[in-house]
Amino acid sequence: MRNFYLIIIILFYNTAVSQSLGKRRIDKIENTxxxxxxxxxxxxxxxxxxxxxxxxxxxxxxxxxxxxxxxxxxxxxxxxxxxxxxxxxxxxxxxxxxxxxxxxxxxxxxxxxxxxxxxxxxxxxxxxx
CATH class of the missing domain: 2.40.10.10 (Trypsin-like serine proteases)
Structure with missing residues (x-):
């Protein structure tokens, strides 16, 4: 069960970071x-x-x-x-x-x-x- 929570936390973190990077990329593109x-x-x-x-x-x-x-x-x-x-x-x-x-x-x-x-x-x- 402990590993399950660890996997959930890692997946949540990766999703949050990836969405943040995507937004920054879009902002950069819009500024060009x-x-x-x-x-x-x-x-x-x-x-x-x-x-x-x-x-x-x-x-x-x-x-x-x-x-x-x-x-x-x-x-x-x-x-x-x-x-x-x-x-x-x-x-x-x-x-x-x-x-x-x-x-x-x-x-x-x-x-x-x-x-x-x-x-x-x-x-x-x-x-x-």
Whole structure:
């Protein structure tokens, strides 16, 4: 009977610890999901992929932020892009240069429909992921 109680206690402890770890994992994941805005309008979502705040999203989400030359279709400017967290905190982000027109990853990002965005230096912070 003593062993039975010991087994019950161990099972209860393992269940409690596992539920606690699961909740913490979910909280961490929720803290990495962001809403992407262009000039204040929400256009999609993304997620933080590194501790220094790099955000991954779909290329088609950011495409409206590109201002293109009418004659050459080259990207001449990028509109104001921000990542908004669940806690309402906003982080100004920019498109990594290699993803811009004729950059090393432009065609791969366009075909694969992904892009990486980085926080602007003046407001970058260490993200816990």
């Amino acid at each position: 999901i962001v809403k992407i805005t262009i000039n204040g309008a929400q256009v999609g979502t993304g997620f933080v992929v590194s501790e220094n705040g790099i955000v991954a999203t779909c290329f088609h989400v950011i495409e409206p932020a590109f201002v293109r030359d009418r004659n050459t279709n080259d990207i001449v400017a990028v509109k104001n892009v921000k990542a908004k967290f669940e806690n309402k905190e906003e982080l100004e982000i920019f498109v990594l240069e290699d993803f811009l027109y004729n950059g090393a990853w432009y065609e791969e990002g366009l075909v694969g429909d992904y892009i990486l965005l980085a926080p602007k230096e003046n407001n970058s912070k260490n993200m816990s992921i």
